[in-house]
Amino acid sequence: MVETSTDQKQEAKFVPQSEDRKKLLIVCSKGTLDMAFPPFMMATSAAALDWEVHLYFTFWGMDIVTNAKSLKISPLGNPSMGIPNILSIIPGMTSVATYMMKKKMKETGMPTIEHLIKMAKQAGVIFHACSPTMKLSGVTKDDLIPECDDIIGAATFIDMAGEADVTLFI
């Protein structure tokens, strides 16, 4: 893993792997189970279509590359789930909702986030951890899953966005 601190902005210039391939860059800023899926669905699909794909894990999204197994979904304040808040507040309901979503996903043949991480990696997707977030949250290099390719700051991210055909903030 290559660590590029924010103090070395000058050296952090992003070099795309190829000039020819389309490039997709996704910022993964959410740490809930539901919002962890879209980046991986898009990343694996784009990689299958031979795009160069980069995932930038920042803020709550850092949880995906430190503790994917523990991601949860909260029915609280999410009217789309249809569970009344007064029930959602009961201790254990977040775990129940998470269990139910995982069960539903298994039944419909959807891969888990842990599996999607491996699928994305095998397809060549590049994983970047956000250095300012690590500093703020106390996450160290050793806490990151081995799939992380490097640790980069906002300047390198901007360079990458400047080279990407599509950049999404999720």
Next chain:
Amino acid sequence: MVETSTDQKQEAKFVPQSEDRKKLLIVCSKGTLDMAFPPFMMATSAAALDWEVHLYFTFWGMDIVTNAKSLKISPLGNPSMGIPNILSIIPGMTSVATYMMKKKMKETGMPTIEHLIKMAKQAGVIFHACSPTMKLSGVTKDDLIPECDDIIGAATFIDMAGEADVTLFI
């Protein structure tokens, strides 16, 4: 409505309607009343400026094309609304907040989501439903509003993003 399953990725190649017009693609992933607005405000504005506009309804955003009338806003966990959580948890408060927002919108002359759907459609905005989300949530073709033009998977979405001038994830 044309259904393109994810099993037919090869055929799902996106063909833009025109080479000349600017293209906007918006992923609608949220199912709350507040976050349903930005995609339609942008879509109708872009269409008025003669852009080709595509809306891709996925995850919680599927609620917009199945049950727009029932979209709610939750004051829980949303400090911007200024309602203390201990009040927001009271049964019925989500409905009260939703009613208040709709009333405010009506007073200031803002169209409803149902109206915006019709406005967008009349302006030529193209509606896509996400097939993996439908599989996961059990939504069928018959549950979709007639404004939906087709059902597509992630591969077709990536093709579309590759052709778009602007792609946003909301």
Next chain:
Amino acid sequence: MVETSTDQKQEAKFVPQSEDRKKLLIVCSKGTLDMAFPPFMMATSAAALDWEVHLYFTFWGMDIVTNAKSLKISPLGNPSMGIPNILSIIPGMTSVATYMMKKKMKETGMPTIEHLIKMAKQAGVIFHACSPTMKLSGVTKDDLIPECDDIIGAATFIDMAGEADVTLFI
């Protein structure tokens, strides 16, 4: 400050400052303390790399340009924070979580949002307030911080997005 109402769409054509510089446009739609950071981290980094940067404050993001000091973070319904909902609901917990996050940020040398606003402005970042949001929420020109450069509608936003190299919705 230049006010461009949505009734003057024709005149609102966006003129980029320069043809040569890369352009970044960020929609700031969230009013929580955590989600107020990413736009400013990216904006200041891009400006340091000589990009032309535009921030468009809309929906809950309007709070950033009216009352940045009061932005809060809610642990409710955010499993990433690891605080059980049954504790988060206790009156005052939103303030406690906000205090804790601000303390953590100070300890790790991260600037406050108020400071980031000044840093962004000094670096040439351009601030736009969303006119439909102001109408809906009753915010007037006088409520906006002086850093706001103008008030624009969705049509001008679309023009800007059409000229930008990267457009993000946060």
